[in-house]
Amino acid sequence: MAGPFSDITDTLFANKEVLNESYQPEAILERDQEIEEYRYALQDVLFGRDPENIMLYGKAGLGKTAVTTYMMNALSEEVEAREQADDLHIHKVNCNGKTLFIVVRTLVNQLLPEDASSFPKRGLGTGDAFGELYQQLDRIGGTHLFVFDEIDHLDEVDTLLYELPRARSNAHLTAARVGIIGISNNYTFRKSLSPKVKDTLMEDEISFSPYDATELRTILRDRAERAFVEEGWDRSALGMASAISAQDMGNARQAIDLLRVGGEVAERRDDSCVTDEHIETARELVQRGRLVNRIRDQTDHAQYILETIARLEERGDTPVRSKEVQERYEQVAQSWATSPLTSLKSIQDHLSDLHMLGFLRRNERNQGLNGGQYFEYQLDLDSALVLETREKIEG
Incomplete structure (x- = not known):
């Protein structure tokens, strides 16, 4: 008896993997200028000098991570052939959803000897983790490049970008050299950094255009x-x-x-x-x-507010003011066994963010001296899709 797959004999795909997000091409196309800027920013590594810090900016899907992987591989190969270059070690961490302690602890565990116990999750602080990181870096020596993907998502990023670049000048390191490569989807990320971090970082900036x-x-x-x-x-x-x-x-x-x-x-x-x-x-x-x-990427309460407006839209009750959203939102949050946000200002902040992200349309109303000015909101996407997605998330 024929099985359910017996009639599948042909395929359009010769190598479908090259269309996967995880695929790393051998050659990078249409990014010659960015590669050239990257090349000059990394050249000190070839001569055993302190590496430059580098920040890459650009929206998702513009090749920042792929170009970085390509450049790190090429640099590693070149270092092997250069007598002046120190041993090169590359460490990669995606910062999305992580605290500073988790990031530093992750780096420490990448550096520890295979037979050593992992750095503990509890009982020690971020300062202890940095201390252990410096100890392991000096134990290994050489040049270390830290690639922080989605660095704009990291809490306490000022501390990270102040500590690591100054580690050698502050005598935390003597045998190791360090450089930071930050990858950010936010073009304005640098503006959020403290003045002392900006002065310390002295980074090369590479912008990836669409x-x-x-x-x-x-x-x-x-x-x-x-x-x-x-x-x-x-x-x-x-x-x-x-x-x-x-x-x-x-x-x-x-x-x-x-x-x-x-x-x-x-x-x-x-x-x-x-x-x-x-x-x-x-x-x-x-x-x-x-x-x-x-x-799915939104916070729980932002999702509850989206669900609230979707349910109101299904009933034909939109556009809707923030006060009305708050009343129904509280019911939605409680239905998912979550304590709702209590202030109208919190709801309004979420509504503003969701509007800015393109989930909502916002109309300004002016009722004159008596009614004043206010905003009304409605979905800018399919309400059924929101409700279906919410059910899958909670289910």
């Missing part, structure tokens, strides 16, 4: 040639995916997602080639998936 449609088409063509079987994609489909992404955010990740999902749509339909029609369907699927992820 890709245009031509650049995205070059990237997609390279991926398509690797990902699909011969004649498995149409050139106009690449053009459509590139144009959609360029008009949206100039995001390579989005363009590659469109191509991958377009291929999956074509394969499910038993079509032999990815066409514009498949990309158009993929566009709807990818947009829906990204909205779901953006909702």
